[in-house]
Amino acid sequence: MGIFDKIKEKLSNEFIDIVEWLDYTEDTIAHRFERYQNEIKNNAQLIVREGQAAVFVNEGQLADVFTPGTYTLNTQNLPILTTLKGWKYGFNSPFKAEVYFVNTTLFTDEKWGTKNPITLSDDRFGLVEIRAFGTYAFKVADPGKFIVDIVGTDNNFTNFEINEHLKSLIATRFTDTVGEANLPIELYAANTTELSDTCREVMQPEFLSVGISLERFFIENVSMPEDLKKEIFEYSRIDKIDLDKLTKFKTAKAIEAAATNEGGTAGAGMGMGMGFVMAQQMGNMMNPQMGSQQQAQQRQQPPAAAVPPPMPQAVQYYYAMNGAQSGPVGYEQMQSLFASRTINRETLVWKAGMDGWKALKEVDELKSFLGGNTPPPLP
Template sequence: MSSTDNLIFLENLEWFDETGQELLHRLPERGSGEIKFGAQLTVRESQAAVMYYKGRAGDAFGPGRHTLRTGNIPIITKLLSAPWGMTSPLRAEVYFINLKVFPNLKWGTRDPVAFRDSELGFVRLRAHGIFNVRVIQPVLFINTLAGTMGKYSTEQIEEYLGRVIVSRLNDYLGETLDTLFSLPAQFNEMAEELKKLLISDFSRFGLALDELYIGSITPPDEVQTAIDDRSRLGLIKDMDSFVRMKAAMAMEKAAAAGNEAGAGLGMGMGLMMPHLFAGMQNNQSAAKTQCSACGKAVAAESRFCPHCGHATDEKPATVICSACNSENLSGAKFCHGCGLKL
């Protein structure tokens, strides 16, 4: 288009987001322009537009076709701009704002966050998730965040908003979370509460946090291993039987190997087995007690003696010796104190 055409024809302003990631796009893309009186502006349903004229923002334009009014009259304004090098001082630009929801923006901790767990003590946590954002106040968004930039994409805002989310998450965990073991069942509730804390942080830029999801909150590998070990121990009711089973399985694998290494391992396990069973026998003997009536060995958990039928928690009947007043078990033939026949 020649310079003569620029003097005569009016602009037809519209914009399409080909990338799907632009929150804002300015026309003209470089600097400001001489938008003429009567220029046509077309705004789509998912957009809003704001014209800045003489450095000030006008009202936001909604969907539809709009006629713009400026002081730039075709041909006349150009001729009157001679003192400014044939460039009109009545500068204008139009900002298109994408009002759609921008999904799948990522947030996460760059460094582990210290947290006091009621059961594990101090642990360091990492957290990750996604969030959706959209523009709800176009003029506020331009004036506070985008400024005079020609383009503003989710890539430019994702990192900053992600740090804001992590900061609020740290505060929330410190105030409400008791232990990591209750975390998995609370992700949805935590996300909802976290959204409430972030409303003011987003709205000050003309943005709305549409959705927030917590993907994971995880401790370091060593803490995770300790949690897994604790879970396994909770499933094992009889530790002695578990150890013996593992030892027997190791011997079976060693025998199946059929080589020198397997033979050596089998021999080593064979030497260990007597100690394992000896420990089992010691545990069994330690679990026995003596019947107070007949004096024979009785299992500690038994309620009655299998030899005489006496209740283990009942005091046995006694006989007093007439000679030395010693107390003897009922049924004794001789006094244990003086030997007198009872």
């Protein structure tokens, strides 16, 4: 072999005959095919495996995209080669072009979450704050657009490099979506599947605009402050129960507790007194005639000597707090509780003589707490 043949063989060996990429990582989205001082040989073999796409870029412009398969690189399957520099010297010359392999498989279990609480307006609870987090999955749907718009000249582009952008996009669109949903606050946690589907539909166009497809989107949890949770639970229970039955039940429990209170004579006395009253009422019901005779005897008794009537007792109020009965307290104490916002206009209130519990705003003598200057009606 002559010296010129050896030089020719050496040069031809420097030209790349096979263009392929074996991915041994789990996070690479795009990889540029590297050739140190080498060029791609005419009629070289391009091998694109399943889950890949090969993108050719010439002088910064997209040339062509190859899907999985084996190709011979020549002017028949890559027309852009006819315009590449070097071909003017003959079709047996090598050519220069940047080749990017794009991973088109599904990237799963990507995390997202709201960095700051989302403020929403609720008709019953006013302004409330919620947080949310979950997972999503995406893949490259348009390799050419993805290389041009996102990767640029990065020789090894990973999902870590784009995750921050995607998470910011998700958080923004999630905030818009839940704000426009206008659901009652307690229903957000119970409708995560519907919200997930809606959010995916809203976000998909923006993902596709850079060549990415949002394949799955999941909301795993919607959380809110603990005090708001308790308030929602209490509201839900009150909305479902019969307040009249609840009042009677709690009154009976209070009488039972007072009657069994061995340490307090006042409680024992009250229990005994209530027992006597209840016994008398039961006796009257069982023997109506005896009850009528007692009432007639009471009417026939001569009037007692003129003595001043007893001093009127101050009205005592009971109020509902965190699903439990509190009190009794006087009028001034109720006014102080209202002023300190311990209770409000919707707080349930009861006093002797009322048929059942009512909101504070519906009790005549307590309406003055609401800011009006009109005195209550005369008794």
